[in-house]
Amino acid sequence: MPQLNGVLETALYVDDLSRAREFYEGILHLKPVYSDQRLCAFDVAGKSILLLFKRGASTELMRMPGGTIPPHDGSGPLHIALAVAPDDLAAWEEHLSARDVTIEGRTKWSRGGESIYFRDPDGHLLELATPGLWPTY
Structure with missing residues (x-):
């Protein structure tokens, strides 16, 4: 059986990406490693990534230069x-x-x-x- 090496990413879905980004940068002092209109990715202690997705912005198949990312979203x-x-x-x-x-x-x-x-x-x-x-x- 192949082995898992840890949790690489954790995702939260937010209503206002700018407001959420301000909180995670300002309060928790996380540094963004990637950001666009759909998501902001933060480095967490050089060990994992916290992804903040704008709620509803990832509900369609994403075509990337290297492949595709299936739709996902969350609520509550x-x-x-x-x-x-x-x-x-x-x-x-x-x-x-x-x-x-x-x-x-x-x-x-x-x-x-x-x-x-x-x-x-x-x-x-x-x-x-x-x-x-x-x-x-």
């Missing part, structure tokens, strides 16, 4: 967790609070990790999690 509030160092969690809480981002929840996990939860402008639930959340993290 989705969830992603971003890994942070244990020593950085309090600083993240202060950073978010200073930018009027409400922390909606906190969890201390049985393996020792901690998480805080907040929302982006489209209502997606974002989590910042320290090691000790999962057996692999």
Whole structure:
């Protein structure tokens, strides 16, 4: 059986791409690696890519110079967790609070990790999690 090497991309679908991009750049300090009218791709710690797609803009087959991308889209509030160092969690809480981002929840996990939860402008639930959340993290 061939082996998987990790999750390369995660996608969220947003109503206002400019507003979402401003949030992810300004609040989370993510750097875009590609952007057009349909999507914005952000590097996440040099390990994965967060894709923000304008909702409804990818519902048709995309023809690319090297092939095709099948249609896709999403609706409703989705969830992603971003890994942070244990020593950085309090600083993240202060950073978010200073930018009027409400922390909606906190969890201390049985393996020792901690998480805080907040929302982006489209209502997606974002989590910042320290090691000790999962057996692999």
